[in-house]
Structure formats: structure tokens, C-alpha cells
Amino acid sequence: MKSEATQEELQAGRGYEALFVPAVFAPWPAHLVDGAAVREGSSVLDIACGSGVLARAALEATGKSGRVVGLDPAPGMIAAAREVEPQIDWVLGSAEKLPFDNGSFDCVVSQFGMMFFQDHPKAAYEMYRVAKSGGKLAVAVWHSIDKNPAYRDIVAVLDEHVSPEAADALRLPFCLGDPDQVAGLFSQAGFDNIEIKTKVEQAKFPSSRTMVEAELRGWLPLFDIFLSEEKIGEVLEKSDAKLMKYSSPSGEAVFPTSGYIITAQKSE
Numbered sequence: 001m002k003s004e005a006t007q008e009e010l011q012a013g014r015g016y017e018a019l020f021v022p023a024v025f026a027p028w029p030a031h032l033v034d035g036a037a038v039r040e041g042s043s044v045l046d047i048a049c050g051s052g053v054l055a056r057a058a059l060e061a062t063g064k065s066g067r068v069v070g071l072d073p074a075p076g077m078i079a080a081a082r083e084v085e086p087q088i089d090w091v092l093g094s095a096e097k098l099p100f101d102n103g104s105f106d107c108v109v110s111q112f113g114m115m116f117f118q119d120h121p122k123a124a125y126e127m128y129r130v131a132k133s134g135g136k137l138a139v140a141v142w143h144s145i146d147k148n149p150a151y152r153d154i155v156a157v158l159d160e161h162v163s164p165e166a167a168d169a170l171r172l173p174f175c176l177g178d179p180d181q182v183a184g185l186f187s188q189a190g191f192d193n194i195e196i197k198t199k200v201e202q203a204k205f206p207s208s209r210t211m212v213e214a215e216l217r218g219w220l221p222l223f224d225i226f227l228s229e230e231k232i233g234e235v236l237e238k239s240d241a242k243l244m245k246y247s248s249p250s251g252e253a254v255f256p257t258s259g260y261i262i263t264a265q266k267s268e
């Protein structure tokens with residue numbers, strides 16, 4: 001795995017931290033810190049840590065006597081995370097092959113990364129392997145796109161005005177919408193006391209244009225989908241009409257996002 005982030009990757013990581021974290025991800029770490037019972041002195045692994053919003057919340061809960069590790073395969077995310085909080089141990093790696101010994105962590109957490117893992121059973125088993133006996137797991141996953149209507153609206157615009165491939169790229173984060181299926185993966189990996197809780201949090205972007213443009217310019221290129229300026233203008237115009245219903249009086253786009261938190265334990 002490549003270790004040094006290019007300047008472009010670092011900018012992408014910083015951009016994620018500056019826009020997406022406050023807009024979408026910031027309300028969720030509290031559920032995971034609570035779900036995995038992170039407390040003073042805990043050792044915590046945050047898998048798919050991105051720019052580190054959950055790992056930072058875990059550090060607040062563990063205090064100086066704990067140990068927090070954030071792991072992600074994207075060098076730009078890891079570099080951006082390190083800039084924000086150098087005290088956390090930031091590690092490049094993937095969920096399917098965790099570079100840690102068996103039984104290393106009291107708490108294993110992961111927020112909205114699981115949908116992107118290549119091998120879900122393997123990742124679930126790796127989470128089990130690195131947890132200590134009695135260790136806790138908390139994982140956040142988006143519900144299906146039907147329960148996330150603002151994204152369903154943008155997907156409809158992409159389907160109609162760009163391509164099925166572009167629409168599918170935006171559907172991907174919502175591909176694990178069946179909580180029982182995901183719970184089954186953790187059960188097969190060996191975890192006990194599995195619980196699923198639905199949570200709804202408000203997302204808030206500076207405007208609907210900011211939100212859609214970030215997807216068009218930031219997300220689609222990850223799938224080798226590059227739109228012309230003319231096409232971007234057309235999609236923004238069409239989505240303005242669809243997303244108007246989420247506009248606050250001050251012009252922000254405010255809408256509910258629905259996910260579920262799976263918690264579980266590795267038996268003593």
C-alpha cells in the first residue's frame with residue numbers, strides 16, 4: 001500500500017474534513033462511542049477512519065490513559081487526520097487485513113466505511129480477531145437509499161441526466177441497507193450480543209449546490225466519471241428544483257439521514 005499522500009490526495013482529505021464531516025458525519029460518533037462503551041483508559045481501533053472524526057471523539061472519551069488508533073487505506077485521509085490530531089496513531093491499511101495482533105483492542109468501531117469494504121465476511125472476522133475477549137464492537141452503516149430521500153433525489157437526477165453508472169456510484173454508500181444481513185456477518189465472525197439500533201440525524205450543507213457539486217467533482221471521479229462543465233451546470237440546475245424542499249430560509253440544505261448502529265461483543 002502506498003504510504004505518502006500526494007498533494008492532490010491531501011487536498012481531497014482536507015476537503016472531506018472541511019465539508020463532509022461537519023455537514024454529514026459529525027453527529028454520529030457519539031452513537032459509536034456510546035455503543036462500544038469507550039471509556040477512560042480504553043484501547044480503541046477506528047476502522048475506515050477517514051479524516052478522523054470518530055477517532056477524535058474516542059480520544060476524548062479515553063483520555064490520555066487510553067490508546068486510539070485510526071486506520072484507513074487512503075493516504076490523503078490519513079495525512080489530513082494527522083494534521084488535525086497528531087496524538088492519535090494513524091495507520092494506513094484496510095479492514096480486510098488489519099495490521100494488529102489478535103486481541104489488541106477493548107473497542108473496535110467503524111463509521112460509514114463498511115459499505116466500501118471489498119470482502120465483508122473477512123472484514124467482520126478481522127474485527128473479531130483484533131478485539132480483546134469481552135471487547136465491544138460498534139459499526140455505523142447507512143440504511144437503504146429509500147430511507148435517505150435527499151440522496152435518492154440526486155440519484156434520480158443522475159439517472160436521468162448523466163448515466164446509470166453515475167447513479168450507481170452514488171447508490172454505493174447505501175448498498176448495505178439490510179441490517180439483518182450485516183448483523184449475520186458479525187454473528188458468523190463469532191460476535192455475541194448483537195443489537196441493531198436505527199438512528200436519524202440531520203445533515204446540513206451550506207447549500208444544495210455545494211452538496212451536489214461535491215458529489216459531482218469529488219465522488220464521481222473516484223469511479224473514473226468526469227463530467228464536462230456544461231454537464232455539471234445542467235445537473236446543478238435540475239437538482240436545484242428537486243432539492244428546493246430541503247432549503248432553509250437562509251439557503252442551507254437541511255435533510256434527515258438514516259443509518260443503523262450495530263453493536264456486539266466478543267465473548268470472555
Ligand SMILES: C[S@@+](CC[C@H](N)C(=O)[O-])C[C@H]1O[C@@H](n2cnc3c(N)ncnc32)[C@H](O)[C@@H]1O
Binds near residue numbers: 053054095113
Ligand atoms: C465515507 S468515509 C467515512 C470516514 C469516517 N469514518 C467518517 O465518519 O468521516 C469512508 C472511508 O472508508 C474508507 N475505506 C474504503 N475501503 C476501505 C477498506 N477496505 N478498509 C478500510 N477502510 C476503507 C475510505 O478510504 C474512506 O475514508
